[in-house]
Amino acid sequence: MWTFIVRRLIQSVIVIIGVTFISFVALQIGGDPTYLYVSERASTEEIEAARRALGFDRPLHIQYVTYISNLLQGDFGNSLTFRRPAIDVVLQALPATIELTLFALILAISLAIPLGVFSALYRGTPVDGSIMTVAMLGQSIPNFWLGIMMIMLFGLQLRLFPISGHVPFLMPLLQGEIVRAFTQLPQALYYMIMPGVAVGFYSLSRNARLVRSSMLEVLGQDYVRTARSKGISERAVVVRHALRNAWLPVVTMIGLEFGFLLGGVVVVEMVFSWPGIGRLVFNAISQRDIPVVQASVIVLALIFITLNLLVDLIYARIDPRVKY
Amino acid sequence: MAMKRHLLLAGAAVLLAPMATALAVPPEDTIVVGISADVNTFDPAPISSRDNSNIAKHIFGTLYEITPDGDIVPDLAESYVVSEDGTSYTYTLREGLTCEDGEALTAEDAAYSFNRAADPDNAFTGNTPGFVFSSIQFQGAEAVSDLEVRIDLGRPNPVSFGLIAEVFIHCKDSYEAMTLDEAARNPVASGPYRLVSWEPGSQVVLERWKEDEGNFQNIIWRVIPEASTRTAELIAQNVDIITNVSPDQIDAINNSGSAKVAPVQGTRRIYVGFNMSDDFADTEGGAAIQNAEVRRALQYAVDVPSICTQLLNFECERATGLVNPPNGNPNLVPYPYDPEMAEQLLDEAGFPRADNGVRFEITLQAGRGRYLNDVNVVQAIGQFLSDVGVQTNVELLDWASTYVPLISQRKAGPMFFLGSGGGTWSPLYDMTDLSVVGAGTNYTHWDNPDWFDRWTDIAAAETEEERRVVINEMLEVFYEDSPWLLLYFQPDFYGVSSRVAFEPRRDEKVYLFDTKLAGN
Numbered sequence: 001m002w003t004f005i006v007r008r009l010i011q012s013v014i015v016i017i018g019v020t021f022i023s024f025v026a027l028q029i030g031g032d033p034t035y036l037y038v039s040e041r042a043s044t045e046e047i048e049a050a051r052r053a054l055g056f057d058r059p060l061h062i063q064y065v066t067y068i069s070n071l072l073q074g075d076f077g078n079s080l081t082f083r084r085p086a087i088d089v090v091l092q093a094l095p096a097t098i099e100l101t102l103f104a105l106i107l108a109i110s111l112a113i114p115l116g117v118f119s120a121l122y123r124g125t126p127v128d129g130s131i132m133t134v135a136m137l138g139q140s141i142p143n144f145w146l147g148i149m150m151i152m153l154f155g156l157q158l159r160l161f162p163i164s165g166h167v168p169f170l171m172p173l174l175q176g177e178i179v180r181a182f183t184q185l186p187q188a189l190y191y192m193i194m195p196g197v198a199v200g201f202y203s204l205s206r207n208a209r210l211v212r213s214s215m216l217e218v219l220g221q222d223y224v225r226t227a228r229s230k231g232i233s234e235r236a237v238v239v240r241h242a243l244r245n246a247w248l249p250v251v252t253m254i255g256l257e258f259g260f261l262l263g264g265v266v267v268v269e270m271v272f273s274w275p276g277i278g279r280l281v282f283n284a285i286s287q288r289d290i291p292v293v294q295a296s297v298i299v300l301a302l303i304f305i306t307l308n309l310l311v312d313l314i315y316a317r318i319d320p321r322v323k324y
Numbered sequence: 325m326a327m328k329r330h331l332l333l334a335g336a337a338v339l340l341a342p343m344a345t346a347l348a349v350p351p352e353d354t355i356v357v358g359i360s361a362d363v364n365t366f367d368p369a370p371i372s373s374r375d376n377s378n379i380a381k382h383i384f385g386t387l388y389e390i391t392p393d394g395d396i397v398p399d400l401a402e403s404y405v406v407s408e409d410g411t412s413y414t415y416t417l418r419e420g421l422t423c424e425d426g427e428a429l430t431a432e433d434a435a436y437s438f439n440r441a442a443d444p445d446n447a448f449t450g451n452t453p454g455f456v457f458s459s460i461q462f463q464g465a466e467a468v469s470d471l472e473v474r475i476d477l478g479r480p481n482p483v484s485f486g487l488i489a490e491v492f493i494h495c496k497d498s499y500e501a502m503t504l505d506e507a508a509r510n511p512v513a514s515g516p517y518r519l520v521s522w523e524p525g526s527q528v529v530l531e532r533w534k535e536d537e538g539n540f541q542n543i544i545w546r547v548i549p550e551a552s553t554r555t556a557e558l559i560a561q562n563v564d565i566i567t568n569v570s571p572d573q574i575d576a577i578n579n580s581g582s583a584k585v586a587p588v589q590g591t592r593r594i595y596v597g598f599n600m601s602d603d604f605a606d607t608e609g610g611a612a613i614q615n616a617e618v619r620r621a622l623q624y625a626v627d628v629p630s631i632c633t634q635l636l637n638f639e640c641e642r643a644t645g646l647v648n649p650p651n652g653n654p655n656l657v658p659y660p661y662d663p664e665m666a667e668q669l670l671d672e673a674g675f676p677r678a679d680n681g682v683r684f685e686i687t688l689q690a691g692r693g694r695y696l697n698d699v700n701v702v703q704a705i706g707q708f709l710s711d712v713g714v715q716t717n718v719e720l721l722d723w724a725s726t727y728v729p730l731i732s733q734r735k736a737g738p739m740f741f742l743g744s745g746g747g748t749w750s751p752l753y754d755m756t757d758l759s760v761v762g763a764g765t766n767y768t769h770w771d772n773p774d775w776f777d778r779w780t781d782i783a784a785a786e787t788e789e790e791r792r793v794v795i796n797e798m799l800e801v802f803y804e805d806s807p808w809l810l811l812y813f814q815p816d817f818y819g820v821s822s823r824v825a826f827e828p829r830r831d832e833k834v835y836l837f838d839t840k841l842a843g844n
Contacts, residue, residue: 082364084505092524096525163557270550271552275525
């Protein structure tokens with residue numbers, strides 16, 4: 001087990017180095033970013049001075065080596081637009097994204113499992129057809145369009161939900177303001193419903209289909225037939241014997257799903273004015289705020305790698321056939 | 325049973341409580357503004373974006389300020405005098421001014437505000453140090469007495485007075501005690517409002533602390549980047565004013581019954597520049613536009629009013645020069661759309677149509693997504709020019725990564741589409757784009773001495789009338805020699821809820837001091 005963890009950690013470091021390199025090169029080939037940080041009336045001398053001050057006059061490989069060396073000391077550089085440490089800017093936006101992503105994930109998984117089970121149990125019936133049609137729609141509709149439609153219908157016409165905005169829960173919690181966090185929780189959840197559905201609908205649909213096919217496979221297994229022949233109730237057969245085994249591919253997917261949802265929040269955060277890391281990265285890319293983009297990418301990559309490692313470990317725990 | 329019912333009711337109340345607060349119209353003492361861009365800092369010195377500056381103006385006073393009509397009127401100062409050689413301005417502050425920290429606001433604070441922004445150790449790059457100070461060649465500021473502050477310039481400059489009016493004044497004691505990071509988050513007000521809370525990326529809440537200024541006790545600035553979401557929030561009356569309404573959403577707002585769009589002709593000058601540098605002189609189109617007759621001919625080829633109506637949803641009058649109305653030369657008439665005249669002038673200039681109908685080929689470069697409906701406007705201009713035989717290849721480039729570096733190095737072209745910020749308070753402010761041939765903003769490399777040599781006459785003019793005569797003559801030269809294909813002043817669209825009375829300004833400044841509830 002420990003060998004496996006150490007091996008995975010070494011792999012993770014290589015992945016992180018790769019991520020920093022790719023993000024660095026991708027941003028640099030866009031051109032000299034100095035011009036974004038000087039007045040449009042700046043003279044050539046002023047532009048030169050700014051370039052020197054920002055370090056953009058040095059060769060790319062030197063800039064990269066300097067960056068990595070600073071990174072190892074926990075210095076991600078200063079945001080060029082916010083004028084403070086890039087990592088602080090990213091960590092300030094991260095809780096809002098985690099809230100939204102977790103909410104979407106919980107929503108998606110908690111609905112996908114019963115829907116997938118029902119669909120499998122009533123295979124070929126209108127119940128199955130309806131659930132699979134909705135699942136197909138969920139995988140076809142772009143999340144930003146779904147978001148705008150929900151704003152128009154539930155926000156503007158029916159006035160059921162707030163159109164945009166965010167009430168923080170995780171941030172006050174992390175800052176130790178526990179009473180404030182829980183006082184705000186109902187509001188926070190209320191603001192999360194529409195963006196959460198927009199982010200999670202695709203995932204819900206995909207997992208409902210996954211659970212359905214997994215259940216169908218398991219329900220045809222000998223041990224399920226044996227359980228039924230022993231006279232165990234259908235509910236126990238489904239929950240204890242079938243679902244427990246059908247659940248395995250879903251667990252594998254959850255880690256990946258979280259990463260997938262993190263990627264999907266960018267546009268949804270823009271649509272719902274959600275002050276998270278997706279919107280931060282979007283703005284940072286358009287303003288070419290290189291330190292913020294790099295810090296965001298590294299933080300997201302770390303989250304993704306950690307989750308995958310956790311999923312692998314959990315998988316070994318719930319499936320005794322898996323050994324590391 | 326009764327217990328269950330009570331629990332159900334309590335549960336429902338808990339669930340519905342957030343709805344009541346989240347979906348309520350703002351209270352009467354509060355105005356909510358939906359803006360498109362986030363705030364980067366509350367330190368007054370490095371502020372660079374318009375949205376950021378609009379919020380800051382409610383927190384920080386300035387010595388003088390510019391009115392919507394372009395007049396420059398006292399704010400924290402009550403008067404000023406200019407030295408005989410024109411290189412220093414001495415302002416007298418109003419008596420009894422205070423800062424949010426309780427200290428008296430004196431000339432020492434004003435001098436500190438200027439010197440702090442210029443301090444190289446702070447490495448600020450915002451509007452004040454990056455534009456104002458370089459334009460006026462700021463040398464230093466000194467408190468002459470408790471209420472008098474002197475600002476020294478490198479040379480006399482007729483637009484200095486207006487530029488100095490952009491510098492935010494802040495309070496020395498508090499700012500000296502803060503690090504730059506602290507100053508970015510904890511503004512100490514010298515203006516009528518103070519910061520209550522700032523949730524980055526979400527909203528900024530201001531509260532009035534000077535009772536005699538502003539009609540609302542609270543101002544909430546909500547950051548809503550997506551245009552359609554801003555529109556929905558306005559129609560739902562969750563916000564009172566939104567900026568940057570997209571032209572395609574104007575009808576939806578006007579038909580909502582809860583809000584209207586207030587359009588205003590802005591001060592941003594939108595034009596197509598003819599780059600006359602040697603870089604392009606050996607290309608077919610680059611050589612053609614060296615000829616003033618060709619440039620003038622092309623003015624007749626583009627139907628600017630139709631572009632405004634069809635693509636910008638706004639009735640505009642075509643620009644006659646680089647100066648914003650009403651400060652332009654009143655004798656100049658906008659070039660009409662007359663393709664026959666364009667063709668005739670091109671023939672006369674020695675560029676007849678070839679057998680394939682093409683006179684010459686030229687590239688028109690533009691950045692994507694920076695100006696209102698810019699991609700469609702540029703495509704339309706390209707088509708208008710092609711219609712008179714000037715085969716125009718439109719090249720749309722990424723704004724930040726590709727186009728800005730080209731523009732900054734004055735290498736965009738041979739034709740390029742651009743907007744340049746202007747002002748209402750002085751024609752000279754708009755004209756300083758072309759202060760010298762080598763100016764960073766002379767993107768066309770235009771070098772007509774009939775324009776550039778006249779700056780000495782401007783400096784030598786002893787009265788406003790004399791200066792005005794020179795300005796009008798220079799604007800005639802600009803009109804005739806046509807270094808720009810003249811287009812329009814970009815319209816700005818504000819969405820305004822029926823709850824409030826708000827008059828938008830032409831200069832993109834959203835100041836809410838005079839805004840009030842409708843009917844009050």
